[in-house]
Amino acid sequence: MEDIKNILEKYCEVYGFCSFDEIKEHLIDCRAKSRIPQNAKTVITILFPYYLGEEAYENLNVSRYAAVRDYHEVASLYLSQIAEKLKEIYPCNEFVFFADNSPIPEVFAAAKSGVGVKGRNGLLINEKYGSWIFIGEIVTDLYIPCENKEIKLCHGCYECVEACPTGVLKDEKFDPDRCLSHISQKKGEIPEEYRQMMKNLGCAWGCDECQKACPYNKNAEKTTLEEFIKSAEPFVTEDTQIEGRAFAWRGEKVIKRNLRTVSNEF
Numbered sequence: 001m002e003d004i005k006n007i008l009e010k011y012c013e014v015y016g017f018c019s020f021d022e023i024k025e026h027l028i029d030c031r032a033k034s035r036i037p038q039n040a041k042t043v044i045t046i047l048f049p050y051y052l053g054e055e056a057y058e059n060l061n062v063s064r065y066a067a068v069r070d071y072h073e074v075a076s077l078y079l080s081q082i083a084e085k086l087k088e089i090y091p092c093n094e095f096v097f098f099a100d101n102s103p104i105p106e107v108f109a110a111a112k113s114g115v116g117v118k119g120r121n122g123l124l125i126n127e128k129y130g131s132w133i134f135i136g137e138i139v140t141d142l143y144i145p146c147e148n149k150e151i152k153l154c155h156g157c158y159e160c161v162e163a164c165p166t167g168v169l170k171d172e173k174f175d176p177d178r179c180l181s182h183i184s185q186k187k188g189e190i191p192e193e194y195r196q197m198m199k200n201l202g203c204a205w206g207c208d209e210c211q212k213a214c215p216y217n218k219n220a221e222k223t224t225l226e227e228f229i230k231s232a233e234p235f236v237t238e239d240t241q242i243e244g245r246a247f248a249w250r251g252e253k254v255i256k257r258n259l260r261t262v263s264n265e266f
């Protein structure tokens with residue numbers, strides 16, 4: 001156990017463990033599911049904070065997570081090194097890493113691992129970094145003793161519910177089709193009412209309104225991850241290189257459409 005902790009602490013600050021048994025009934029149906037090791041026993045959850053401080057967001061026109069280098073790349077960089085080191089000391093075991101594109105419901109796995117509480121907005125909130133974090137994990141067939149925590153919820157002030165521009169958080173069951181983050185990432189034409197919301201918020205990709213309203217985020221600490229600090233580019237234009245950014249997977253048509261929407265050209 002100490003050897004595992006030593007490796008993790010070399011590469012990351014916040015991590016936790018939960019048993020795969022707690023998660024296996026709740027896996028997200030996706031292609032990556034087939035990569036889960038047979039006889040998986042433990043999920044190692046790792047957090048990647050990305051908050052840059054309010055001053056960095058003065059001319060921001062995309063959501064904060066998209067203002068830095070694509071987190072899939074950054075998280076994978078760390079997770080692959082950790083998985084490699086673990087394999088060196090446990091060569092007979094498998095260590096498969098995932099970030100976002102994952103069959104693991106990451107918020108739940110992280111909450112079960114004790115690295116944060118689940119917010120009313122569905123997001124994981126960490127004590128030190130608030131909800132401005134990405135989640136990645138390593139699934140292994142190595143048994144790592146862990147105490148499966150009860151999932152804790154935020155204190156339920158409903159500030160996020162009030163702040164949500166579409167009102168989707170008011171619903172009993174979260175409908176992604178009514179979440180502005182999802183709407184901004186869809187191809188095709190955006191309905192007028194949502195275009196107007198994006199314009200009013202000045203946000204051409206994703207949505208941060210529920211997180212900005214969250215009191216747990218008031219004293220969130222800034223990230224120390226150089227990969228995020230050095231790559232910060234909060235103002236996106238039609239000339240911005242999209243490779244390596246969170247919006248690249250959708251292709252340039254979608255981000256350009258959104259930039260025009262936000263800048264009044266529609």
Ligand code: B12
Nearest residue numbers: 026063100105106108123124131134135176181182206207
């Ligand atoms: C699809 C997706 C979206 C969709 C839909 C989100 C949704 N809430 O359904 C859209 C595009 C809208 C979206 C938006 C955003 N997303 Co998103 N998204 C995902 C993704 C890829 C899958 C989530 C999902 O579909 N889960 C399945 C649903 C059904 O999960 P669920 O509601 O939690 O239900 C499961 C649990 O309830 C579980 N369960 C039920 N009971 C129990 C009991 C136990 C014991 C256990 C263990 C489990 C369990 O079973 C259910 C089925 O799997 C995750 C990554 C991942 N792999 O988890 C990122 C992820 C949740 N998103 C992330 C981010 C950053 C965002 C945005 C903030 C981006 C932005 N700024 O615009 C917004 C926030 C919007 C919001 N308030 O939710 C981060 C969240 C980080 C954090 N702090 O929590 C994640 C974790 C990605 C990452 N790797 O960091 N997202």
